Amino acid sequence: MVLTEEQQAMLDGKKGETMAKIMKTLVMYGETFDAAKMVPVTSKYGHTVISFGLGVMKPVYALYDEILSAGLAGEQKFSADPFPTDPHVPSNILENAVFKLMYTEQRRYGKQLKELGLMKGNAYTCACYLPEVGNIPKRGDVLSWAESSAVVYANSVLGARCNRNSGILEMMGSIAGCVPEFGFLTDEGRKADWVVEVRTSKKPEAQLLGSAIGMKVLAEVPYVKGLDQWLGSELDASARAYLKDFGAATASNGSVGLYHIENLTPEAKDFGEDLIREDAKRYIIDDNELARVQNNYPCIWKNPDAKPKLCFVGCPHLTMEQLKDWTEKVEKALNESGHKHVLIPTVFTSAPAVIKKFRKTEYGERLAKTGVILSYICPLMYMDNPVCGKTPVITSSNKLRTYTSARYYTDEEILRKITKEGK
Amino acid sequence: MSRKFIGRVITPGKANAEALVSHVGFNTLASYQMALLLNDKNVKCGDQNNPDLYKKSMIGKALCLPETIGSTTGGMVLYTICSKNMQPACLLFSKSIDSLAASGAILAANWSDAKMPVIDRLGEEFLNYVEDGMSITIEEDGTVYAE
Numbered sequence: 414m415v416l417t418e419e420q421q422a423m424l425d426g427k428k429g430e431t432m433a434k435i436m437k438t439l440v441m442y443g444e445t446f447d448a449a450k451m452v453p454v455t456s457k458y459g460h461t462v463i464s465f466g467l468g469v470m471k472p473v474y475a476l477y478d479e480i481l482s483a484g485l486a487g488e489q490k491f492s493a494d495p496f497p498t499d500p501h502v503p504s505n506i507l508e509n510a511v512f513k514l515m516y517t518e519q520r521r522y523g524k525q526l527k528e529l530g531l532m533k534g535n536a537y538t539c540a541c542y543l544p545e546v547g548n549i550p551k552r553g554d555v556l557s558w559a560e561s562s563a564v565v566y567a568n569s570v571l572g573a574r575c576n577r578n579s580g581i582l583e584m585m586g587s588i589a590g591c592v593p594e595f596g597f598l599t600d601e602g603r604k605a606d607w608v609v610e611v612r613t614s615k616k617p618e619a620q621l622l623g624s625a626i627g628m629k630v631l632a633e634v635p636y637v638k639g640l641d642q643w644l645g646s647e648l649d650a651s652a653r654a655y656l657k658d659f660g661a662a663t664a665s666n667g668s669v670g671l672y673h674i675e676n677l678t679p680e681a682k683d684f685g686e687d688l689i690r691e692d693a694k695r696y697i698i699d700d701n702e703l704a705r706v707q708n709n710y711p712c713i714w715k716n717p718d719a720k721p722k723l724c725f726v727g728c729p730h731l732t733m734e735q736l737k738d739w740t741e742k743v744e745k746a747l748n749e750s751g752h753k754h755v756l757i758p759t760v761f762t763s764a765p766a767v768i769k770k771f772r773k774t775e776y777g778e779r780l781a782k783t784g785v786i787l788s789y790i791c792p793l794m795y796m797d798n799p800v801c802g803k804t805p806v807i808t809s810s811n812k813l814r815t816y817t818s819a820r821y822y823t824d825e826e827i828l829r830k831i832t833k834e835g836k
Numbered sequence: 837m838s839r840k841f842i843g844r845v846i847t848p849g850k851a852n853a854e855a856l857v858s859h860v861g862f863n864t865l866a867s868y869q870m871a872l873l874l875n876d877k878n879v880k881c882g883d884q885n886n887p888d889l890y891k892k893s894m895i896g897k898a899l900c901l902p903e904t905i906g907s908t909t910g911g912m913v914l915y916t917i918c919s920k921n922m923q924p925a926c927l928l929f930s931k932s933i934d935s936l937a938a939s940g941a942i943l944a945a946n947w948s949d950a951k952m953p954v955i956d957r958l959g960e961e962f963l964n965y966v967e968d969g970m971s972i973t974i975e976e977d978g979t980v981y982a983e
Contacts, residue, residue: 442939
């Protein structure tokens with residue numbers, strides 16, 4: 414790999430031993446993928462996937478101590494994934510005790526994050542690109558981010574350029590100010606390996622469609638046809654929210670880092686089918702295929718017929734429009750069923766900045782009246798608590814389903830369960 | 837009968853271990869998170885979506901897989917299991933390594949004392965041939981023997 418004079422100096426140890434190790438790590442990373450050079454990180458902000466101070470992850474915090482001791486806090490500020498705990502989310506004494514045992518490093522890591530350059534304003538969310546949070550890269554920006562759902566959104570919906578970096582590596586790119594140029598940072602790496610034809614009879618559930626595509630294409634790039642008939646050809650708030658959820662499912666059920674939606678996402682609009690590789694494979698999705706995918710999700714509850722004790726909606730974090738939409742749907746369904754409050758303890762999750770703004774609107778009070786709890790928590794980290802993990806939890810998040818024992822239902826099914834069925 | 841395969845070295849090293857084979861994408865976070873949280877000495881796979889590995893012990897095994905999938909915490913998770921000596925004996929990829937697994941291997945090589953040699957591009961035939969329990973020997977030049 415050809416390095417600039419400054420990059421070579423860093424690698425040679427002119428800025429200290431720790432910076433040399435950071436550069437060596439980034440160079441090895443690039444060489445693995447035949448990167449010819451390092452390119453500057455151009456986005457205003459970074460984003461880190463590591464927001465949790467887990468006792469079992471001590472080696473990570475020791476590594477960050479080494480970086481901080483060397484005085485290498487980056488010039489680039491960054492947002493971080495959601496906070497792992499929130500006292501407003503239902504949990505019993507035993508669960509709380511386990512949370513305390515799990516997150517013994519939270520205080521230490523919170524301090525490290527501030528020293529490393531965490532953005533001001535409680536920037537803990539997986540959806541850092543929401544307008545209320547303000548970490549919105551421009552098209553063509555080169556990023557050093559990690560968080561699979563944020564990376565796939567930045568690449569696909571915003572047209573920024575970011576590889577699926579790992580936690581820790583993303584921080585090293587921010588600190589060094591450069592990343593190896595390969596994969597999604599190149600025009601060639603952004604071409605589509607798959608043509609996916611959506612032939613459903615109604616607008617497909619975002620998290621189910623994303624799951625089906627993720628499982629099929631794994632790390633490759635899909636070019637999706639037929640979805641614009643349901644989403645339109647403008648990236649309005651509704652389309653962006655849909656693609657946020659769709660992308661998160663492609664990234665967690667497979668490892669998609671970029672997708673193109675015909676007539677909708679920026680590069681698909683500009684280049685159309687020129688983005689598709691000549692030897693692209695085909696995948697047709699109809700109602701039967703979506704049903705097959707959903708029916709194949711395993712249920713790992715001890716008692717598959719157990720009554721759900723908790724419901725999470727909002728992984729990735731909900732947008733302002735989604736919160737308002739859910740509020741209206743829950744109110745209407747409760748009116749129809751004659752209940753005042755949701756029948757299953759339900760938590761909607763969103764970014765702290767979105768929650769703050771939402772609570773100032775009339776919807777804040779309306780949602781509170783339905784009994785739904787609004788939280789900034791990461792549901793995945795809640796479920797990582799082994800005691801919580803044994804609780805029958807339902808969700809409309811395919812990411813949460815993938816990583817935990819939570820059981821997946823579509824948004825419509827979730828709404829029915831929390832407002833009418835209670836089971 | 838021993839079969840020989842040649843791949844590309846990501847992080848070098850020698851190893852001799854029993855094969856553990858995943859024919860589907862290996863979800864690093866889903867596979868390791870419960871083992872880490874429960875400090876499971878057998879490091880049993882917790883990924884419910886992986887019928888090949890679910891609930892099987894992964895520690896010290898020659899983990900044979902197509903690629904890794906899932907969360908971008910993947911590299912950090914691999915680095916952590918290496919730092920805690922919970923790692924497999926080696927990682928053997930049939931495809932080209934993905935960015936998250938590469939990150940984990942490179943972080944472990946540069947920032948921990950653990951040994952976890954990683955070889956990729958062993959080919960589809962490799963994954964078709966290896967079975968759980970086979971004896972795997974790997975050399976520093978990327979040669980893999982399976983019998």
